[in-house]
Amino acid sequence: MSNLRLIGIDIGTTSVKAVMIDLSGQRIAEFSARYPTQRPAAGQVEQDPEDWLRLVRAALEQFADHGSAAALCLTSQVNTHVFTDAALNVLQPAIVWQDGRAAQAGAALDRSVSAEDKIAWLGAPIPIDASHALARMAWMQAARPEIWDRTAHVLLPRDWILARLTGVLLTDPISAVGLVTPAFTYADDLIAGLNGAARRLAPLADPFTVVGQVSASWPFAGTPVVLGVMDAWASLFGLGVAQEGEAFYLSGTSEVLGIISGDLFPQPGIITFPEWRGLRLHAAPTQSGGASLDWAARLLGRSTQDLATMAMSVTDDAPLFLPHLQGERAPLWDAASRGGFAGLTASHGPVEMAAAILEGVAFSARLAFEALERSAGAQPAMLRAGGGGFASDTWAQLRADVLGRPIQRVEGSDPGAIGAAVMAGVGTGSLTDLVSASRALVQVDRIFTPRPSESTRADTRYALWRDLYGALRPTNHALSALG
Template sequence: MQDLLLGIDLGTTSVKAGMFAPDGSQLAWFVESYPTRRPAPGICEQDPADWIRLIDRAMEQFRTSGLSKSVRCGALTSQVNTHVFVDRTGHTLRPAILWQDTRATIEARELNAYFTDAEKIALLGAPVPIDPSHPLARMLWVKRHEPEIWDKTAHVLLPKDYALLHLTGELATDALSNIGLVGLDGDYARKILDLVPGAMERMAPLQSMTSVVGSSRDGFPLANATMDGWIGLAGAGACRENAFAYLSGTSEILGLSCQTVTHKPGIVVFAEDQGLRLHAGPTQSGGASQQWFCEVAGLSIPEMARLVQNNPLSRAPLFLPQLAGERAPIWNADLRGAFLGLEAGMQTVDLARAVYEGVALSARHVLSALEASGDVQSSYMTCAGGGFKSDIWGQIRSDVLNRPLKRLAIAEAGVVGAACIASVASGSSETIAQAHAPFSKIDMEWEPNPACREFYDDLFTIYLEALKTTESLSKRLTALAP
């Protein structure tokens, strides 16, 4: 009987894939990373061939185990605001421009100036900014700086759509993944796309996230699915009304499922889909800050966690985690990170704790905007992702946010969310919430320490002031780059 579900998550640093039984138990797992190239400041690229190589390896592993024969349906999610320029045969014309890439800052400012927030709300349902990761800014940059590439470009694809084209031979995308390009009617907003002549002609056809795009080489159907932020938040538990979820990976993504929309700035509010209206606040550098510090300090990620765990009373400076600009809730590509309050007696452990706290403070900044966006306050948050493998970082986050956190037993919410989409696409479940029920087991809970509340309230106030103070300085420093 074909009753297994396959979920694939093409993330920022790795491909992850899992096979799941109807009761939510994980039967097989694959994970392998690929490189990111940063050849110059603001430039961040990947080779799409690396994605396909690892997806093929995952499929071969499941094929060899015999599990592929029992798959009822699969779905693939991916990082978004990463863009692949392909020709008419589907071959890539240049490296993929990653969501962290800020080369299109000038183009973004120019395009963003065409619309007021009120006009964006009328067109898109939310004041979605055209920032350097926006597909239109990327297209305009390539058109200006690589005109020979632009002329050969037949489609500008998101990673999941490029991967599905490889797996099924079919071209499709979904509305939610195309942030800032799809209007309230669920179709492309031509008024925006027409700002860059030729952009509309290079978009892939829109399909529902639960529609079947085609069949894999193993014969089972693959669903269209959607972006990793939406799927990850749904997989992390934001699949019921007024439910909050916190997903920690390369970036921190906090989300809320809520039909109320206040249009307060800073948060991305998705169009309603599958009965859910998700509000999402993605930061720029969550786990990326941890990874950066570990590389600089010569530590592994577990070593960093043990260092902080074993020195709970260390005095820490304030860390601003805006290593490559910031997304939610301030959307400023010019911001850069900093350590404030350094003293001669401070050691590695103090800086490590500061990194954990700084990322948590950025999450608190998002949570404030998120609660304002839905006009609802969180009583607790379910959480998932690799950033929650560290118990001490989970406790620090709970203390900084002043919210209980409940960690899901299966940490990889993107893979779980993809499996939930596959469940709905195959008819096994009627809703995402129903599909998620078998995956809702909790394996760890953190309660905020009341003794820490006043300290972190004061630190958060200083954090907000520091962001404002360093904004102009960051811009001037960036301009000094040779």
């Protein structure tokens, strides 16, 4: 058993990350490579699915030098949609979750469904926003009917790669965000509101389903493939979070926070998943976490590492930053919101702006986490954290100060891939259960404890920051309407 290896692959927002581990959690091999993102027009964000496929193959080819594997599992970004024909040929670039082109279509669908219906059908008042699958399909139907007519499948990145890897077309009910009932069936009454949507959705199966085997044309041919789940859930297990009352903070292109709680107090703007394997996840994804720092790095001609390093502290009179560079998701779900600085003076330069950006992202996480606590009826004393956005000690400490509780940073920057590997092991029986497996395979790197003086300053500035969104909202919405 000690020689068994597991492979986890994460098709993220900016890169493919993959790991090969043994049953003790030892890394045998790892892979990470970025792919391009196109922005053909304002508010539009696209990727070429063939780039994902190319890098997944490259990862498996690299890992093949290290011997065989007992199982493989994929995870990916969600609310990124691939429109394909019946033969799985891509009909146009994938529409990435950040893309806002379907905002009006989503708003129209959202207005047609009451909060009471959402709770009855979905278990929570999950918004139908620009990234919702139905909004994307409605936009395609209206804006590009020639593509819609040829569309046989609307798939998540993981589902399209899975079909190309195994020949099997499936998705899991957790990743089908905003489309399934608490019983893990499609919400037929909701989906029926868009003609033609139901027949274009992939069949549902449990995340631990062994879908099939890697096909003969791929490295690791014949290896069992476990279906898996979306990146936020996979990252749960890659962060060692798998029990009631635990919380996580995942930082990458966006910030994703979550609490596991069997209690449910539905809150606007919070995504509450149906219970699975004794776990109910309350989740809050924001729109621009690491993406805000990437934007500033391009603007200032610095690397993101340089900006995070130079932003050592926030002063009382530092500017405030609203990180709504591409609208905002949880808990506001306002695609028309825009980013902005407040309180800039001639004395402020790159150092102060970088600090404000790190702080503004942390404030958006706090706003989301406060809504999560109301939804879950819980106040976790600590958060497990990971992802590329936690590579900076400065930013990790600032987040602990802003949230007012310790943050445990786990080793590695690829919790999604590690979580997928854990699921590969549990799904095939190589690992016994989710809780013990995630605990055994994940190690804490460092604990960041809030500094009382900095937390007091953060509380004062957070109160001001919360008012910033409302103050800028009329102007931002007017500007959005002009675009």
